[in-house]
Amino acid sequence: MRAVLALATALAPLLALRAGPAFGEPADAGEPPLRLYYYERPPFHYTDDQGRVTGLFADTTEQILHRAGLRFEWVRMPANRILLALRKEPEVACSPAWYATPQRQADFWFSKPILRDKPLIALLRADFPLEPGTTARDFFQSPKVRLLLKQNFSQGAYMNALIARMPPAQVQQVSLEVPAMVQMLKRNRADAIITTAEEAGIFVRQAGYPMSEFLVVQFPDVPAEEYRYILCKRSMSAQVRQRIDEAIPALP
Known part of the structure; x- marks a missing residue:
């Protein structure tokens, strides 16, 4: 009995080391x-x-x-x-x-x-002039593009690198929710926002517009690696x- 008690006493600290399930x-x-x-x-x-x-x-x-x-x-x-x-x-x-x-x-x-993730897309007004097949690299290098971004959000490594090279005057960051950003887009206060293909239609409906007034752009060079x-x-x-x-x- 003394030997059993001694063994139990010796093992007690080891058994207590297990924390959590x-x-x-x-x-x-x-x-x-x-x-x-x-x-x-x-x-x-x-x-x-x-x-x-x-x-x-x-x-x-x-x-x-x-x-x-x-x-x-x-x-x-x-x-x-x-x-x-x-x-x-x-x-x-x-x-x-x-x-x-x-x-x-x-x-x-x-x-x-x-x-x-699937590749991110750009949401533009339907009347924005854009050549078919335009790459994200060419799009963000254009001096005509005014980009609207949500503060503290990442656009993925590839787009982040391209956006970082844009002149600051062409990039506006806001704390608004995306439907409000869509309204800014429609009022010509910006030309593009970045979002996902799954969310684009939801944001446009929440902003109160038909999808026909906007253009979803899937850039051929944006990789599906995020x-x-x-x-x-x-x-x-x-x-x-x-x-x-x-x-x-x-x-x-």
């Missing part, structure tokens, strides 16, 4: 849920008529965190406040499906890639980081 197990119900910041962006992440957060990016993130055995809660927040909150607030939190720019990589932890990641505070524990990464299937 094994991969795929449910998390400890006593642990606070991981906060997931999101903004309304149909069809990728948005609140449906039943009050549930859904969409391609949201559903993919939920599947990953369920596989990782992590409890979480969605917290809606304006897009431009999410990165600020992740920088300033002390609590560990994440946000799904962001591009990994050099500045963001310096400030946050990024998971393995969870999705691969990946999206779960972005989290750097203070997230190494164990939770590992659990998230292990739950992400390899992308082709």
Whole structure:
């Protein structure tokens, strides 16, 4: 009996080293849920008529965190406040499906890639003169193009590099939501905005216009090589980081 008690005493510190559930197990119900910041962006992440957060990016993130055995809660927040909150607030939190720019990589932890994007497109007024087959490189080098961008948003590595070479007078950055940017486009206060093919029609309808008044441009030189990641505070524990990464299937 003394030998058994001695062995148990010796093993107790080792058994206590296991923190959190094994991969795929449910998390400890006593642990606070991981906060997931999101903004309304149909069809990728948005609140449906039943009050549930859904969409391609949201559903993919939920599947990953369920596989990782992590409890979480969605917290809606304006897009431009999410990165600020992740920088300033002390609590560990994440946000799904962001591009990994050099500045963001310096400030946050990024998971393995969870999705691969289709090439971004440009939305122009239907009367904007544009030659068929125009490349993004030629488009952004044109002195006639006035580009409208949403603050703190990345346009992907390829377009970011082209936009960085545009004269500052041709680029206007705003904190408005995209439907309001579409209205600026229609009123000839800009010539182009960058968005996704999936969202273009949604933004135009929300702005109150028919799609026939706009032109969707798919540039032949923009590659389909942009990946999206779960972005989290750097203070997230190494164990939770590992659990998230292990739950992400390899992308082709």
